[in-house]
Amino acid sequence: MADTPDTRPVHDWASDYDIFDPDYVRDPAPVWDDLRNRCPIARTERWGGSWLPTRYEDLRTLAKMVPALSSRSPVLVPPPPELREVLVAEAKMFGSEIPPITSDPPEHKPYRRLILPFFSPHAVAERTPYTRELCNRLVDGFIGEGRADAAVDYAQQITPRVIAHVLGTDPARADEFVTWVRGLIEFGQTQPQKRIKYRGIIRDFFQEMVTERRARPRDDAISTLLEAEIEGEKLNDYGVVGVCSLLLVAGVDTTWSSISSSLLHFATHPEDQARLRAEPELLPTAVEELLRFHSPVTVGRKVTEPVSIGGVEMQPGDKVLLNFPGANRDPAAFDRPDEVVLDRKRNRHLASGLGIHRCAGSNLARMEMQVALQVWFDRIAAFEIADPDGVSWTGGQVRGPRSVPVRFTAAQRNG
Numbered sequence: 001m002a003d004t005p006d007t008r009p010v011h012d013w014a015s016d017y018d019i020f021d022p023d024y025v026r027d028p029a030p031v032w033d034d035l036r037n038r039c040p041i042a043r044t045e046r047w048g049g050s051w052l053p054t055r056y057e058d059l060r061t062l063a064k065m066v067p068a069l070s071s072r073s074p075v076l077v078p079p080p081p082e083l084r085e086v087l088v089a090e091a092k093m094f095g096s097e098i099p100p101i102t103s104d105p106p107e108h109k110p111y112r113r114l115i116l117p118f119f120s121p122h123a124v125a126e127r128t129p130y131t132r133e134l135c136n137r138l139v140d141g142f143i144g145e146g147r148a149d150a151a152v153d154y155a156q157q158i159t160p161r162v163i164a165h166v167l168g169t170d171p172a173r174a175d176e177f178v179t180w181v182r183g184l185i186e187f188g189q190t191q192p193q194k195r196i197k198y199r200g201i202i203r204d205f206f207q208e209m210v211t212e213r214r215a216r217p218r219d220d221a222i223s224t225l226l227e228a229e230i231e232g233e234k235l236n237d238y239g240v241v242g243v244c245s246l247l248l249v250a251g252v253d254t255t256w257s258s259i260s261s262s263l264l265h266f267a268t269h270p271e272d273q274a275r276l277r278a279e280p281e282l283l284p285t286a287v288e289e290l291l292r293f294h295s296p297v298t299v300g301r302k303v304t305e306p307v308s309i310g311g312v313e314m315q316p317g318d319k320v321l322l323n324f325p326g327a328n329r330d331p332a333a334f335d336r337p338d339e340v341v342l343d344r345k346r347n348r349h350l351a352s353g354l355g356i357h358r359c360a361g362s363n364l365a366r367m368e369m370q371v372a373l374q375v376w377f378d379r380i381a382a383f384e385i386a387d388p389d390g391v392s393w394t395g396g397q398v399r400g401p402r403s404v405p406v407r408f409t410a411a412q413r414n415g
């Protein structure tokens with residue numbers, strides 16, 4: 001596949017959608033509404049071809065179709081031939097690439113079991129003081145300016161440091177983590193050479209860490225994984241590097257997107273900003289609602305046996321996009337789906353997925369969102385968008401704002 005993105009305009013979203021279309025990236029909800037009414041499972045031949053379901057119930061059904069829908073290749077755009085060769089060879093020797101997200105049963109469960117303890121409520125509670133201190137330190141850096149980029153100066157700084165804290169890697173390398181994850185996921189989706197380059201950088205980094213921790217174990221996730229066993233056998237380097245790579249790529253731009261989109265929402269909705277300030281006890285339901293409204297993650301599945309759903313016939317080899325963000329705007333599942341309702345009572349959204357692959361890091365993601373918003377509201381009295389043209393979004397399989405320029409007044413602090 002060429003290194004140039006397909007930029008042909010879309011004429012019919014039902015038969016030729018493009019998840020990288022700039023208008024869709026900015027606001028996909030009108031497209032989902034249109035499709036839900038006239039073609040609830042859309043089709044495209046772009047980017048290797050795929051199906052796009054838009055109804056909540058179809059998403060629930062599809063996410064549970066294991067193993068008819070395989071997780072072995074969750075990325076929509078097929079790898080370039082040189083990477084494909086490497087992946088096929090590695091899969092033959094070692095199993096899936098970044099388990100458990102790229103694993104099917106029976107391989108999936110033991111890997112998932114290994115990582116769940118890193119994200120238990122207790123483990124996440126232990127990360128909370130660090131996250132709070134980090135958020136305050138970040139605000140210290142720009143509070144005197146009266147303006148900041150809520151995405152670049154705040155959200156984007158939080159998640160790579162928290163995941164470095166979990167993994168036991170040097171938090172000073174957080175900026176590199178951001179470059180690598182953007183290189184692999186944001187730009188690498190449509191630019192194969194970046195995908196190859198940053199996949200290599202991330203794997204080399206964790207291979208070095210694995211070698212280092214084998215020699216000098218510490219009290220961190222990498223050392224724990226090196227001691228872990230599946231069916232009485234220790235993991236090999238490929239497995240540990242794969243799990244660590246997943247935790248990095250799953251833990252950085254997802255939550256950073258959600259923190260940025262939440263701050264963008266409050267910057268553009270003064271009534272909600274005032275409400276959360278007046279009723280801080282709404283924070284947990286507000287976070288769920290913002291996760292629903294601006295869900296960042298869409299994952300791919302590969303069809304392994306014929307699937308008949310919503311009037312379409314999917315064939316082995318087809319790709320399906322699990323469009324959790326679209327399901328979360330379905331009026332059949334949510335009242336007023338296109339409004340943010342901070343105290344929404346019933347909110348069975350699918351932002352974290354569902355079924356065997358449901359987000360393993362969801363406790364951590366929610367803690368980071370809550371602490372980031374709490375500290376921001378605590379330190380900043382009122383804020384608004386400084387430059388509407390400066391707000392930018394990225395899209396594809398992880399969608400979120402990449403720049404949110406705000407101006408603000410600092411809160412008066414006692415003592």
Ligand code: HEM
Pocket residue numbers: 071074100101102112115163246247248250251252254255258295296297298299322324350351352353354356357358359360361362364365
């Ligand atoms: C707001 C932030 C986040 C969102 C919206 C999100 C969303 C998702 C979704 C939709 C899935 C399901 C994938 C599938 O069905 O194939 C998933 C899986 C996963 N997520 Fe998250 N995620 C977030 C943050 C995190 C964080 C902070 C971590 C921690 C490193 C994490 C780790 C994982 C892992 C390990 C899986 C794979 C689980 C499995 O395959 O069993 N996520 N996430």
